[in-house]
Amino acid sequence: GDSVTQMEGPVTLSEEAFLTINCTYTATGYPSLFWYVQYPGEGLQLLLKATKADDKGSNKGFEATYRKETTSFHLEKGSVQVSDSAVYFCARAYGGSQGNLIFGKGTKLSVKP
């Protein structure tokens, strides 16, 4: 069935290190793809999105490119900060342009000074 698979955490990095969090999806068609971030004790915030193949979403130094060939949407950041410590969720739209989202299980990132 339709699903989203993320690399398992936790991921621990030193400040200024390069970050990659892998995300792959299964789908019939080309759903919109999202990355959400959840800081401790808070709700989810939309980090970035891409709505069609080859789109690149970007925000706050984070980037992800919609790759239909590999059905992937990996999250990257060139230089992480302590304030980036959070749980990151990859998600895809379920049906067409609207409808519920299907989430990965989340990847916890800890950045050490």
Next chain:
Amino acid sequence: NAGVMQNPRHLVRRRGQEARLRCSPMKGHSHVYWYRQLPEEGLKFMVYLQKENIIDESGMPKERFSAEFPKEGPSILRIQQVVRGDSAAYFCASSPGEDTQYFGPGTRLTVL
């Protein structure tokens, strides 16, 4: 433009009681979604509503759970006769009809 509002932020109930969770969508948003997050897990879709209509409730447990989004006022997720397994964070999201959903801060339900 205020974000999605949820209240209460924390709710404690004893087994058998009722829990009512409220969600006020962002201004101009007519689509509301409810998700549940169990500890150490991702969010699971529960129900999708538009004003006065349930569009998709495929993720709702068949018993004890109900949701509404009246013409006036917030969306309500209602859990009757709560059990310990209902303890979770419940998140509401809203959208203007496009695919991007904006999430509230969540209600953390604890069942004693």
